Amino acid sequence: MRDVAIVSFAQVRGDPASGLPEVLLLVPAIRDAIARSGIPRRSIGFTCSGSCDYLAGQPFAFVQNLDATGAWPPIAESHVEMDGAWAFYEAWVRLQHGDIDTALVFASGRSSLCNLREVLCLQLDPYYLSPLWVDDVALAALQAQAVLAATGRTEKDLAEIAARCRRDARANPFAEVSGDEDSAALLAQPYVASPLRAHDIPATGDGAAALVMVAGERARELCERPAWIRGLDHRVDPQYPGVRDLARCRSAEIAAARAGVASAPIEVAELMTQFPHEEILLRQALGLGEGVVVNPSGGPLTAHPVMATGLVRIGEAFRQINEHGRRRVLAHAASGPCLQQNLVCVLESETEAD
Amino acid sequence: MAERCAVIGIGQTKHAKRREDVSLAGLLREAAQRALDDAELRWRDIEAVVIGTAPDLFEGVMQPELYLADALGAAGKPILRVHTAGSVGGSTALVAAGLIQSRVHDRVLTLAFEKQSEGDTSWGLSGGRSGGVGAGGYFAPHMKAYIERSGAPEHIGWKVAVKDRLNALKNPYAHLHLPKIDIDTVKGSEMLWAPIRRLESCPASDGACAMVLTNQAGGQHAPRPPAWVRGGAMRSELGFFPGRDPVDPQAGRHCATEVYRQAGITDPRGQLDVAEIYVPFSWYEPMWLENLHLAKKNEGWQLTDRGVTAFDGDLPVNPSGGVLSTNPIGASGMIRFAEAALQVRNQAGEHQIDGARVALGHAYGGAAQYFAMWVVASTPN
Numbered sequence: 197m198r199d200v201a202i203v204s205f206a207q208v209r210g211d212p213a214s215g216l217p218e219v220l221l222l223v224p225a226i227r228d229a230i231a232r233s234g235i236p237r238r239s240i241g242f243t244c245s246g247s248c249d250y251l252a253g254q255p256f257a258f259v260q261n262l263d264a265t266g267a268w269p270p271i272a273e274s275h276v277e278m279d280g281a282w283a284f285y286e287a288w289v290r291l292q293h294g295d296i297d298t299a300l301v302f303a304s305g306r307s308s309l310c311n312l313r314e315v316l317c318l319q320l321d322p323y324y325l326s327p328l329w330v331d332d333v334a335l336a337a338l339q340a341q342a343v344l345a346a347t348g349r350t351e352k353d354l355a356e357i358a359a360r361c362r363r364d365a366r367a368n369p370f371a372e373v374s375g376d377e378d379s380a381a382l383l384a385q386p387y388v389a390s391p392l393r394a395h396d397i398p399a400t401g402d403g404a405a406a407l408v409m410v411a412g413e414r415a416r417e418l419c420e421r422p423a424w425i426r427g428l429d430h431r432v433d434p435q436y437p438g439v440r441d442l443a444r445c446r447s448a449e450i451a452a453a454r455a456g457v458a459s460a461p462i463e464v465a466e467l468m469t470q471f472p473h474e475e476i477l478l479r480q481a482l483g484l485g486e487g488v489v490v491n492p493s494g495g496p497l498t499a500h501p502v503m504a505t506g507l508v509r510i511g512e513a514f515r516q517i518n519e520h521g522r523r524r525v526l527a528h529a530a531s532g533p534c535l536q537q538n539l540v541c542v543l544e545s546e547t548e549a550d
Numbered sequence: 551m552a553e554r555c556a557v558i559g560i561g562q563t564k565h566a567k568r569r570e571d572v573s574l575a576g577l578l579r580e581a582a583q584r585a586l587d588d589a590e591l592r593w594r595d596i597e598a599v600v601i602g603t604a605p606d607l608f609e610g611v612m613q614p615e616l617y618l619a620d621a622l623g624a625a626g627k628p629i630l631r632v633h634t635a636g637s638v639g640g641s642t643a644l645v646a647a648g649l650i651q652s653r654v655h656d657r658v659l660t661l662a663f664e665k666q667s668e669g670d671t672s673w674g675l676s677g678g679r680s681g682g683v684g685a686g687g688y689f690a691p692h693m694k695a696y697i698e699r700s701g702a703p704e705h706i707g708w709k710v711a712v713k714d715r716l717n718a719l720k721n722p723y724a725h726l727h728l729p730k731i732d733i734d735t736v737k738g739s740e741m742l743w744a745p746i747r748r749l750e751s752c753p754a755s756d757g758a759c760a761m762v763l764t765n766q767a768g769g770q771h772a773p774r775p776p777a778w779v780r781g782g783a784m785r786s787e788l789g790f791f792p793g794r795d796p797v798d799p800q801a802g803r804h805c806a807t808e809v810y811r812q813a814g815i816t817d818p819r820g821q822l823d824v825a826e827i828y829v830p831f832s833w834y835e836p837m838w839l840e841n842l843h844l845a846k847k848n849e850g851w852q853l854t855d856r857g858v859t860a861f862d863g864d865l866p867v868n869p870s871g872g873v874l875s876t877n878p879i880g881a882s883g884m885i886r887f888a889e890a891a892l893q894v895r896n897q898a899g900e901h902q903i904d905g906a907r908v909a910l911g912h913a914y915g916g917a918a919q920y921f922a923m924w925v926v927a928s929t930p931n
Contacts, residue, residue, distance in 0.1 A: 269804070273785070274632065319616050319617070320617065322611045434620035531613065
């Protein structure tokens with residue numbers, strides 16, 4: 197495989213009260229990611245994005261986002277109706293062809309426009325599950341119960357994860373919520389869907405993110421400390437909860453194995469854990485020991501710009517290498533109910549040849 | 551150097567106004583099973599799945615790849631979902647081909663679909679609650695502008711409508727089978743959006759298309775002749791600004807130039823044996839002939855008029871019957887790509903063009919601003 201690195205990343209937090217359309221969240225994100233890369237916009241070889249029409253409640257909503265790229269003259273471009281982490285995957289595959297060296301990836305979403313819990317019901321099997329209007333939080337609560345039962349962990353463990361994320365989020369300017377409550381204070385809160393309480397549910401928001409990736413030595417010329425993609429894979433599980441062991445996440449296990457997570461220690465992992473029990477589950481599935489720092493950004497429990505959250509994990513992992521001097525980090529993205537689909541990316545400060 | 555990609559399996563559903571006999575998953579499996587049978591492979595031989603469909607709001611299922619994952623044999627495998635408006639069927643095939651060309655995977659199943667009967671596509675195409683003119687209303691002024699610029703006589707549109715519907719009679723999977731169609735019935739049909747009459751417009755279909763793609767070694771060992779992907783490209787441009795020509799978009803011209811360059815085609819009109827072009831409204835045949843460098847500016851209609859694009863013409867266009875006969879929107883682009891591949895594999899049955907060796911598959915979408923194309927051939931180089 198060709199060596200490909202992330203050389204820049206930018207993120208924008210949307211203010212629902214501003215009424216700014218999604219494309220105007222993307223404009224500064226794309227502008228900043230390109231400016232930080234040092235690559236002229238016109239010379240970018242491929243552009244790929246992720247978003248979801250259903251958040252805007254409008255077919256072809258993503259078409260308006262094209263304006264943020266300034267696609268004139270025409271550009272080589274594609275879009276996935278998935279979290280931007282999968283656009284990142286498509287762009288990485290495209291760079292493997294060998295004929296182009298640079299790619300722009302972006303993602304955006306304005307979940308404030310919709311009732312997200314209602315809309316996410318439409319992700320389910322339209323004949324058997326969706327008509328029940330069982331929402332993502334209810335399904336997550338079922339999985340949380342299964343994880344607690346299988347691992348012997350307790351609601352106190354969930355509260356400690358939530359409390360840690362909220363503390364870490366105090367340093368993240370993109371966080372929607374933060375706090376310094378201890379786990380006892382969080383445990384005193386009422387259930388939303390047992391065993392989940394309000395702080396166990398992701399802090400959804402509007403936002404956009406963009407990054408630039410570059411193949412080969414040029415990445416080093418453009419960026420003092422690029423983050424090299426050393427492993428990248430994604431897998432899916434069947435959707436129906438009844439056919440899955442909810443206390444395991446097989447697709448994440450396969451993706452981690454294929455991405456080579458176990459071949460050397462991971463220092464930091466940015467995981468798309470929308471609920472605290474998912475951290476317990478994913479630490480196990482991805483083989484992350486207790487020493488691995490998880491979600492120093494505060495994670496999706498404190499900032500969940502739907503459709504960009506996975507790409508933000510990759511961006512935060514990039515920052516761990518680029519700004520914080522880490523050498524080997526992991527980014528994870530997920531989609532679907534109960535961690536149905538999982539993407540794992542291993543980033544390192546050096547290539548294999550180094 | 552990228553790996554070569556070969557199409558070794560192709561499957562389509564019987565396209566129809568309503569496929570109430572199958573669920574969404576059942577519709578996709580019908581196409582996928584036919585593609586696997588054609589390739590003589592089993593579900594477990596597939597390493598990754600790439601699906602495409604037009605807006606989720608058409609069927610009311612958000613990110614349907616999640617619900618469809620196990621029905622498509624993707625459990626434990628990667629599945630990607632592409633969405634690039636009307637060009638999506640073509641883009642989906644190109645993303646799948648990319649997984650082969652990059653050597654990430656050796657055997658990929660790609661599918662595109664639409665089950666228009668499960669939702670209200672006209673409502674969706676009209677902008678949903680925001681309201682709008684729909685696809686026909688949007689494209690009608692572009693067609694009128696083309697007629698004015700080129701001085702094309704009005705019977706050109708009728709001629710395309712008749713030709714594609716008669717071609718569809720040779721294609722058992724086509725949705726519309728209108729054996730009695732002629733110029734008079736087209737001309738006499740209701741005016742929907744001037745200059746487009748009902749019979750010059752595409753139907754609303756339920757349907758799916760699937761292809762199995764593999765690498766050079768897989769192509770060489772396939773049970774039936776493969777189609778070799780000689781070139782593939784996507785181009786997008788902004789939809790609305792004064793300097794743009796929506797009748798003859800730059801993105802389409804650039805995309806064609808790039809795909810011909812990759813395929814080593816210097817004289818597309820002479821070197822292409824057949825073309826499957828996305829023509830949802832009759833006038834788009836001459837318009838796209840020009841955009842695809844197959845005719846000089848304002849002269850595309852002359853090819854249609856002289857019968858060059860007819861089934862027995864020098865450059866047959868849409869021998870399958872095209873989008874005018876079958877339009878499961880998200881699948882329509884992939885059907886163009888698959889029909890081009892069927893032709894160079896000599897597997898198109900009754901609508902086979904004799905001696906077809908090099909073929910173009912084309913799709914477009916949005917405000918005629920998204921383009922996806924591939925050139926396939928009977929030999930790898």
